[in-house]
Amino acid sequence: MTSKITTSQTIGPFPHEAWRWAVDMTATVDSNAPKIVVKGAIFDGDGVAINDAWVESWMPDSAPLESAQAIPGYRRVPSQDDGGFALQISMPQAAATGKPVAYVTVFARGLTKHQFTAVFLEDDAGLAQSEILGQVPQQRRDTLIAKKQADGAYLWNINMQGVQETVFFDYA
């Protein structure tokens, strides 16, 4: 059967004002659950920071903990001049889940189609049994795993190209 799907086009450089409402609405997180921060930056194939990218995250397991939020379990963040972004995540109680803490969608000028990826925490004891990571070639799994920093935050960079090119998904 021939598919008639609507194809993608780049977000371009000018969505900031149109997309701001959801940035503002998700900038602070109102939940009683413990929270973590995943932060990092997004880079192009020359290692240059992408300063007009967008990082959206969907956190299905966090959504029930954030019923006071306008859009529970969702964040939208524009990258900064240094390519930086930060995601505040309400953590479900279950440990060793092997699940991503966030499903992440990346948009940018020069990116003709959004890219799906996901981020895991390095101290999740369930990573070895992760259904998703199990589908990712061993040598590329590291690009999806955020590393705990001295300040307690988790560091996760997104690389559009290069030897550390982030794994992007097509969901089946």
Add this chain to the structure above:
Amino acid sequence: MNFDAVESGVYPELIYPPYKSTVKRGPTQAPLRINAAAATTTNLFASPKLILPHDMDMTAQGQGEPLGEKIVVTGRVLDEDGKPVHNSLLEVWQCNSAGRYWHKRDQHDAPLDPNFTGFGKMLTDDDGRYRFVTIKPGPYPWGNHHKAWRPAHIHFSMFGNVYAQRLVTQMYFPSDPLFEYDPIFQSIPDAAARQRLISRFSLEQTVDDKMLGYEFDIVLRGRNATPMSL
């Protein structure tokens, strides 16, 4: 839902040298096709409370009437089974009739319109239909190459009924002479897929002496929606 692999040529090339900024930003490896139940069965909840009174009439957001040609744009959002994607969040944004975006980085030497920001949002109805009133956007130069002008377009951002249906695209207008010169449009190899981004003029949707109507239907990926995800 199930997501069939997309046929070759339907999506734009991720690295398409005529569109210069793709060269260092497009991933070089093909996306990894995986099964992830949460991505294909869950989604954010878009409350009707997110929609503000004038979000669907972009000509009514200022103190006065914006300049330019007032139009109405409507269509249905469907999945690959032809089922309506209903109660789903949809954002639109565009430049004004002179080709200028409400954005600090837009340096195009064309006037801003104090009565037109160029952005709106809405939810699709039970039938998957959306409808908004706006001003027809103008073409504008974008510096990619000598005499690089974008065909007039409206950006669409759709959240679908499950997360994996997320889509951002651009809607064009019929018979634009700039199509053949635009590397963003031409980055889509498949001619039929390009054509599906072009809205059609609709006398039926045209409102009396007030505004011309354009129809733009959207098909998001995904089949076999469960009642839960509908």
